[in-house]
Amino acid sequence: MSLLPSHPSPSRNSTLRLVHFPQSHLTVRYGSRKILGTVTLQSGGSYTGWSASGVCSREALQQKYDQALTETHATTLYAETTECHIKRMEKLWTDTLLMRSDIALSCAIFNLEPRETLRECQTARIENFLHWVLRTCTIKKTSAVTTYWRQLSQLHITWWQCRISPQTLKEIFVFIEGPLTKEYGLDNTESEKPLLEAEEFMEVIQCHWAADINIFPNERQRVQVAAILLLAAYTGSRPGALLHITYRDLRLYVEKHRRTGKHELKLKVTLTKTKSGQKRKRP
Known part of the structure; x- marks a missing residue:
């Protein structure tokens, strides 16, 4: 049951009139669609004089506005399996910068930190990471390296709530398809996926x-x-x-x-x- 003001277009000072309804709760509507709140009805009681300002006050809106300014929201929703891959990439990226012997010396000299390094997103750093992945993991196809790069991009979104610049994305994709595939002899052929007629x-x-x-x-x-x-x-x-x-x-x-x-x-x-x-x- 919905209660509407007497005019089709409610004015700023319009009020809501509630009549007795034999239920424990009553949903109040202001205008044609907006739900403002739920009134608890006592037995034999009725409520009148509810205003829009009483349900949605300026202080409440200001509080929600200040809260929205301070909170960070994820830009993408990921499935459970995707989140597992992102966590795996987070460990791989962190271990590469902090624990591996072939990069530990450069970390000590340049004072690299995993999150800030990924935030800067320098092309040379990412290329060096992909070189390390190919030397330590058994990878034979270009598509597998591309998957690693996509997961690293998703990790950037998870950490910093923003995407990597399109220019950097394009440069890394070109690097994977070109010099990296040629240097390590990766297979860049695509397997056919026939459709069912x-x-x-x-x-x-x-x-x-x-x-x-x-x-x-x-x-x-x-x-x-x-x-x-x-x-x-x-x-x-x-x-x-x-x-x-x-x-x-x-x-x-x-x-x-x-x-x-x-x-x-x-x-x-x-x-x-x-x-x-x-x-x-x-x-």
């Missing part, structure tokens, strides 16, 4: 229903596997997101086609376990 997918579904000899503990699981295969084909979502779908994330409804006027059965899927951690809806 519609006819091949139909054969997979047919095999699942008609020719599969596997026995499920519960035959409902056979239906669930078929549903996951169809959702993967139609939405292109990640396997982790599909495997976390529950029945409450599925909504089956009937909608009328705009042109033909025929009723169509549609399914809306809400993905709760995505890479960024945000809910996404797929028709």
